[in-house]
Amino acid sequence: MIESVKLTKRFGNLIAIDDLSLKIKKNEIFGIVGPNGAGKTTFIRIICGILRPTSGTVYIDGKDIRNNAVELKRRIGYLPEEPNLYLRPTAYELVRYFADLYEVEKDFFKERAEELFKLVGLYERRNSKVESFSKGMRQRLAFVRALIHDPDILIFDEPTMGLDPATSKNIRDFILKYRKDKTIIVCTHYMEEADYLCDRIGVLNRGKLVTSGTPAELKKLIKKENIFEIEAENPENFIKNIKNVSIIETKGDKIIISCSYKELGEILEKTDGIVAIHSKIPTLEDVFIELTKG
Amino acid sequence: MIKKIIKWELKRIFSSKKFTIAFILQFLLIITIIPVFTLYLETLQSGKFFSTAPGMKEFIPVGINEKCELSEIIKEYDQFNLRILEKEKGMEMLQKGKIVAYIIADEDFDDKMLKMENITVLIYYNNTDKSYVAKSYLDSIINGFSDGLRKARIKEHDITPVNIEKKDRKDFVTETEKPKQKEERKTPVPTAPSVKRGKIDIKRLKFSLNREYIILLVMLLPLFMSGGLLTDSVVSEKEKKTGEMLLALPTKRRNIIIGKMLAIFFITVIQIILWVFVLYGIGRIHSLYTVFPLILAAFLVINLSLLISVYSQNYKESALLVTVIYVLIFAFMFGTSVLYISDLRSLSLLSPLSMVIGLEEGNLTVLNTVYGILPALSFSLITMALSVYLFEKDSFYFGPRPKLLDLIPDIFSKIGKGNFASFILGCISVFGAIILEIGIGVLIYFFLNSNIGLGIFFVSTVLIEEYIKYLAMLPNKSKFSGIFVGAGFGVFENVLSGYMLFTILFPVKMIFLRVIPLLIHMCSSGILGYLRYKKRTKTGFFIAFIIHLIYNTVIVVST
Numbered sequence: 001m002i003e004s005v006k007l008t009k010r011f012g013n014l015i016a017i018d019d020l021s022l023k024i025k026k027n028e029i030f031g032i033v034g035p036n037g038a039g040k041t042t043f044i045r046i047i048c049g050i051l052r053p054t055s056g057t058v059y060i061d062g063k064d065i066r067n068n069a070v071e072l073k074r075r076i077g078y079l080p081e082e083p084n085l086y087l088r089p090t091a092y093e094l095v096r097y098f099a100d101l102y103e104v105e106k107d108f109f110k111e112r113a114e115e116l117f118k119l120v121g122l123y124e125r126r127n128s129k130v131e132s133f134s135k136g137m138r139q140r141l142a143f144v145r146a147l148i149h150d151p152d153i154l155i156f157d158e159p160t161m162g163l164d165p166a167t168s169k170n171i172r173d174f175i176l177k178y179r180k181d182k183t184i185i186v187c188t189h190y191m192e193e194a195d196y197l198c199d200r201i202g203v204l205n206r207g208k209l210v211t212s213g214t215p216a217e218l219k220k221l222i223k224k225e226n227i228f229e230i231e232a233e234n235p236e237n238f239i240k241n242i243k244n245v246s247i248i249e250t251k252g253d254k255i256i257i258s259c260s261y262k263e264l265g266e267i268l269e270k271t272d273g274i275v276a277i278h279s280k281i282p283t284l285e286d287v288f289i290e291l292t293k294g
Numbered sequence: 295m296i297k298k299i300i301k302w303e304l305k306r307i308f309s310s311k312k313f314t315i316a317f318i319l320q321f322l323l324i325i326t327i328i329p330v331f332t333l334y335l336e337t338l339q340s341g342k343f344f345s346t347a348p349g350m351k352e353f354i355p356v357g358i359n360e361k362c363e364l365s366e367i368i369k370e371y372d373q374f375n376l377r378i379l380e381k382e383k384g385m386e387m388l389q390k391g392k393i394v395a396y397i398i399a400d401e402d403f404d405d406k407m408l409k410m411e412n413i414t415v416l417i418y419y420n421n422t423d424k425s426y427v428a429k430s431y432l433d434s435i436i437n438g439f440s441d442g443l444r445k446a447r448i449k450e451h452d453i454t455p456v457n458i459e460k461k462d463r464k465d466f467v468t469e470t471e472k473p474k475q476k477e478e479r480k481t482p483v484p485t486a487p488s489v490k491r492g493k494i495d496i497k498r499l500k501f502s503l504n505r506e507y508i509i510l511l512v513m514l515l516p517l518f519m520s521g522g523l524l525t526d527s528v529v530s531e532k533e534k535k536t537g538e539m540l541l542a543l544p545t546k547r548r549n550i551i552i553g554k555m556l557a558i559f560f561i562t563v564i565q566i567i568l569w570v571f572v573l574y575g576i577g578r579i580h581s582l583y584t585v586f587p588l589i590l591a592a593f594l595v596i597n598l599s600l601l602i603s604v605y606s607q608n609y610k611e612s613a614l615l616v617t618v619i620y621v622l623i624f625a626f627m628f629g630t631s632v633l634y635i636s637d638l639r640s641l642s643l644l645s646p647l648s649m650v651i652g653l654e655e656g657n658l659t660v661l662n663t664v665y666g667i668l669p670a671l672s673f674s675l676i677t678m679a680l681s682v683y684l685f686e687k688d689s690f691y692f693g694p695r696p697k698l699l700d701l702i703p704d705i706f707s708k709i710g711k712g713n714f715a716s717f718i719l720g721c722i723s724v725f726g727a728i729i730l731e732i733g734i735g736v737l738i739y740f741f742l743n744s745n746i747g748l749g750i751f752f753v754s755t756v757l758i759e760e761y762i763k764y765l766a767m768l769p770n771k772s773k774f775s776g777i778f779v780g781a782g783f784g785v786f787e788n789v790l791s792g793y794m795l796f797t798i799l800f801p802v803k804m805i806f807l808r809v810i811p812l813l814i815h816m817c818s819s820g821i822l823g824y825l826r827y828k829k830r831t832k833t834g835f836f837i838a839f840i841i842h843l844i845y846n847t848v849i850v851v852s853t
Contacts, residue, residue, distance in 0.1 A: 012694050050541040051688045073544040084535045088309060100298050101543050145539075 001026050002047060002153070002183065006056035009042050009207075016042040018207035019056070024200075029175070029184040031198030033191065033284075035292050039207040040187045041081065044155050047185070049073045060153070074102065077151035081158040083142035087131035091122060091141050094130055095148050102149035109148070116144040120174065136167035143174060154184045160193060172197055191284040201284070205292045218287045227280040228264060230255045233273035241271045248286050256280065258290070295545040299553030300560065307523060307561060316519050317565075324512050324569060328578065354428045356395040357384040362403040364415065367435060374431070388418055394425040395432060512569060513584075513650070514628065517592045518620055520562035521599030527554055528603035529612045532691065541691070551685040555600050555678070562592045580654060587649035587666065591627060594646065594670045597677040598623060604684045607695060646670040669790075673725060683708065707769035713778045719766035720782020720819075724790065727783075730758045752850070756842045759783070760835065763819045767826070776823020776834075777816050784812030814845045 002024040009017040017039045024030040032040045045051040047058050049069040058065040060072050086094055092113065099109045117123040120140035125133070133141060139159070146154065156175065160168035175184065175197060188194050194201050195215045202212035211218065227248065232238040235253050245263060248256040253275075259267070268274065280286075307313050357379040358365045368376050379387065384396040398416040400406055406413045417432055419425040528551070531537030540550050566588045573579045598619055606612035626645065633642035634651045642648040643666040652658030652666075683705060684690045709715045709722075734754050738747040763783055767775040788811070818838035825834030 011689055011692070012696060014694070045692075048542045050538060051692065070544045070546065073542060076542070078539070078542045080535070080538050082535055084538055086306070086536055088306065097302055098539075100302075101295065101545075 001059075001061060002185075003059045004043070004047075004056065005059065007043070007046065007053055007058060008055045009039075009046060009051060010054045015207050017046070017053075020204075020207065020209050021056075022202055022209055022212065024183065024185060026183055027179075027181055028199040029179060029186060029197055031194035031201040032185065032187045032204060033189070033194050033201055033288055034204035034210075037206075038204040038292070040204055041157055042207075043204065044078075044157055044185060044187050048076055048078045048155055050078075074149070075151050075153050077146040077149065077154045079142050079146045079154075079156045079159055081161055083135075083138040085130050085138055085142060085145070088129065090127050090129055091117075091133070091144075092126040094141070095144050098145050099148045104149050108150075112148055112150065113144070116147055119177075120144055121170075136163050139163060139167070139171065140174075143171070147178070152182055154178075154182050155187075156184070157187045158189060159186065160188070160190065168193075191288050195284045203288065203291050210291045215284055218284060226260060226264075227256060227258050227286060229278040229280050230257060230274060231276040231278075232271075233275060238271055238273065242267055246290065248290055256286070258286075295543070296549045296553045296556070299545075299550060300557045303527065303554055303557030304560065307527070307557065312526070313523065316523075320515050320519055320565075323515060324572075327512060354395075354424055354431070355393045356397065356428055356432075357387060357393045358397040359384065359399060360401065360403075362399050363407065364397070364399050364403060364435075368397075368432075371431060371435070374428075385418070388420050391420060391422055394422050395419045395428040397432070512573065513566065513588050513591075513647075514624065516562055516565040516569065517588075517595045518624070520558050520565070520592060521595045521620065522616065523561070524555060524558040524596055524599045525603045525606075525612050525616055527558065528600070529606055529609055532606075533608055537691065547686050548682045551600070551604065551682060552678075555596060555681075559593065559596050562596065563589055566592060581656075583653050584650050587646045587653070590646040590649075590667060590670050590674075594627075594674045594677075595620075595623060597674040597681065600681040601677050601684070604681045604690060605695075605698075607693065644669050676722065676725060680705070702765050703768045706766060709769075711769045711771070713770065713772060713774060716767055716770045716772075716775045716778035717782040719769070720763065720779035720784075721786035722782075723762045723766040723779070724783055724786045727755075727759050727762045728790070730762075731755050734758070752846065753843070756839055756846060759815075760818060760822065760838045760842055763815070763838075764822060764826075764831075764835070767819065767823050771827070773824050773827035774820070776819035776821065776826070779823065780816035780819030781812070783819070784815035787815070788812060811845070814842065818842045 004020055004022045007017050007020040007022075008015065020039075020043065032043065034040050042051060046053055047060075047065070049065060049072065053066065060068075060075070063072060065072055089097070095113055095116075096109065099113070104112070113126075114123070117126050120143050122137060122140055122144065125137070130138065130141065146156075154175075159175065160171050163171065172193060175186070186194065186197055198215065200212060200214050201218060203210040203218070230238070231254050233253070235250060235255055238255060239247065239250070242257070245267065246258040248258055250256070264277070268277075353373050353375075355375045355377070356368070357377050358368070359379065359381055361378055365376060365378070368374050377393070379393075379396070381398065384393070384398075387393045388396045396418045398418075400413050400415070403413055415436060417429075419429055528537075531540065537550075541547060543550070567585055570579065570582060570585045570588065574582055599616065602612055602615045602619060606615060627647050628645075630642050630645035631647035631651060634648040643662055646666060649658055649663065649666040652662060658666075684701075687696075687701075689696055706715075706719050709718055731754075735751055738751045741747075742750065763776070763779050766783070767779040770778070818841040821841070822831070822834035822838040825831060825837070
């Protein structure tokens with residue numbers, strides 16, 4: 001289990017993580033979502049031992065990351081947002097270097113490297129220089145690098161960022177295929193990805209944990225559970241007339257609101273110029289927008 | 295883990311095209327610079343190309359009354375056609391214009407020099423054009439006895455100075471005139487033969503410098519190239535973000551940066567050994583021990599490069615810093631080492647390259663070796679510790695980077711917060727004061743070389759020392775922090791002062807003299823520390839400044 005306790009990280013006057021307490025269960029895929037600058041990457045960098053907390057700490061199976069960093073880092077496989085690979089060596093040389101640094105035994109390495117290169121579809125290209133790889137291939141190679149020492153905790157920061165849909169799907173499939181008995185943390189911007197991959201999700205905003213739960217639980221968080229898309233002749237006027245109703249989003253003449261049927265009835269009585277009303281099933285994106293707005 | 299990082303770094307560097315190109319260029323430069331530099335010196339000496347003076351060989355016919363050490367020195371000048379002539383014959387030839395100058399040295403010139411007695415040299419000129427050229431050169435030769443370089447050479451042979459009286463006559467003099475009636479000019483000349491060797495060392499200094507200068511120039515190249523490689527290695531990890539994965543490795547963060555540094559250091563050592571063996575093989579140097587001071591110099595350059603690399607956020611910034619720092623360090627190491635052959639040998643040992651000259655000259659003592667090693671090694675280790683400290687700070691990799699001044703209290707608190715830590719911090723802060731004082735001194739020398747400049751320098755040294763001591767006492771909240779910082783500062787300043795002046799002044803006298811500044815430092819900082827404790831820091835500063843200023847004024851006035 002990974003547990004952050006009153007975790008705070010400052011960079012000068014900037015507070016990147018603010019008193020964050022969170023528990024991630026063993027063998028679950030935990031998603032961390034939040035807008036840019038929410039502190040997602042800082043949080044996972046602290047778990048990886050790349051950054052040090054200003055105050056508070058993170059425990060992994062009860063061990064404090066501050067005092068056991070070297071030991072705990074061996075158990076973590078980290079895939080940063082960008083693959084950040086050395087370009088001159090071949091894919092195989094690069095992976096072998098990191099295997100050496102993680103003290104992977106030679107025999108195990110051979111089997112492991114073969115298995116992983118095949119898994120990500122780079123086996124035929126393993127002796128090519130990294131500089132000749134496309135962005136998607138580099139990302140897959142970064143997977144091999146992150147997994148070569150068979151870590152039981154995997155941390156992926158925006159694993160599909162900037163990749164085409166097909167490669168993104170491949171990557172997501174790798175994660176699901178590989179989860180077995182691993183604890184996985186996925187940091188992502190894509191709500192669909194979080195919905196698809198994660199057992200539970202934590203929403204971060206401005207360094208604080210806004211909420212956490214399963215995707216279904218989060219979707220229920222939206223006020224009174226019903227989402228309506230209203231098409232109005234005069235959207236500005238319509239917005240002025242509705243009070244105590246949560247507006248999730250406005251798109252041109254369409255307003256997405258969250259309210260009960262009773263409240264919707266009251267709105268219809270009071271307001272003219274409504275062209276159409278559509279009932280909408282809440283998505284994780286709606287939750288994200290609702291929770292992180294303002 | 296460090297071994298693995300070193301191995302990987304070495305592999306990366308050796309497979310890098312940049313390294314291959316730099317290595318080849320370096321090799322080409324080295325094999326080119328030796329003949330070019332030699333040719334340059336020879337040309338300078340012959341005056342054939344760069345000098346505006348006539349440079350034809352044996353262009354100036356002169357005579358001397360007898361063969362002596364002076365005649366040997368004159369012979370080294372290609373321009374002169376020197377002949378040994380009896381006085382009558384010499385004066386006759388001078389009158390007829392067959393020679394343009396005739397020199398009469400005391401008959402027992404060499405003996406007098408050995409006995410350190412005054413010597414008289416008379417020079418007669420006729421009124422030809424060449425006689426003016428001859429006068430210029432002969433003046434230079436005679437005055438050359440008193441120049442600092444000559445003096446230092448003689449000093450190293452345990453000789454005390456003697457005076458030579460030189461008497462000139464500009465116009466042609468008839469036989470009836472007596473030399474004593476001539477225009478006189480005294481030139482105090484600290485020169486004498488070597489008592490140990492029993493003869494004057496007449497080897498011209500500029501010839502002896504030739505070889506050492508080439509060695510220095512050649513050997514500085516791999517040092518700076520290696521520094522560049524290190525900067526490239528560290529800064530590229532930041533720019534390309536590959537360093538993030540290194541930070542995630544199961545090792546202490548310091549191992550990463552030390553591993554990188556050691557890899558580059560290893561390459562540099564190999565290069566130095568290679569170049570030293572090549573130069574030794576072709577007879578350009580005479581001591582293989584030259585390797586050691588060069589390795590020390592490399593360690594210094596590499597650690598400074600390490601600090602620049604860790605501090606810089608990108609290539610642009612590191613390139614700027616590297617350029618400035620390398621120019622300064624080149625000027626410092628090269629310039630200071632040259633002092634080895636002048637009057638300031640002890641000071642020259644601040645540069646490890648001085649030991650290269652010492653080894654080549656065959657006169658490097660054990661004491662000089664120790665003094666030569668200490669400053670470079672201690673400064674390198676402090677720089678390395680500072681680099682590791684910065685590298686371990688998250689903000690130096692992921693930003694925003696804090697101001698260095700803001701870090702000083704934190705850096706100092708790493709050493710400790712007790713009185714002993716204050717003492718150590720006082721010792722270390724001497725380096726900071728020296729660097730700042732040298733920097734300000736150089737600026738004032740070049741841009742405000744006047745009494746006002748001197749005054750500014752005088753006051754600024756006091757301010758710098760008191761402020762640096764103040765910074766050093768910050769981690770210690772005790773009312774006695776200032777006394778311990780002052781003691782550390784004073785003691786270490788004494789060590790360095792003793793080191794620099796040891797061979798010039800009698801050590802016991804030095805030790806006695808240095809007790810007073812130690813007490814002054816303890817007193818001024820002690821008051822500042824106490825008043826800081828009483829929340830009256832400004833008053834403390836003022837009093838400390840006044841005390842220090844008064845002491846320095848007394849010293850300057852009395853000396």
